Amino acid sequence: MLVLSRKKNESIIINNDIKIVVVEIRGDKVRLGVEAPREVPVHRREVYDAIQKSLESGDTAVES
Incomplete structure (x- = not known):
């Protein structure tokens, strides 16, 4: 895993078309x-896990 340090308003670029910006740092929350392009799905980890679990069980009710 690559670990980077960034300050508020600093960013990283992934694959030339995805930009991650540190918007705010408050206590232990960032x-x-x-x-990102619309065709690139972006989810919080817990949402991604729920989608994957739903797909594995064959449930089509959860949208990505």
């Missing part, structure tokens, strides 16, 4: 902004 708010991130994500700029």
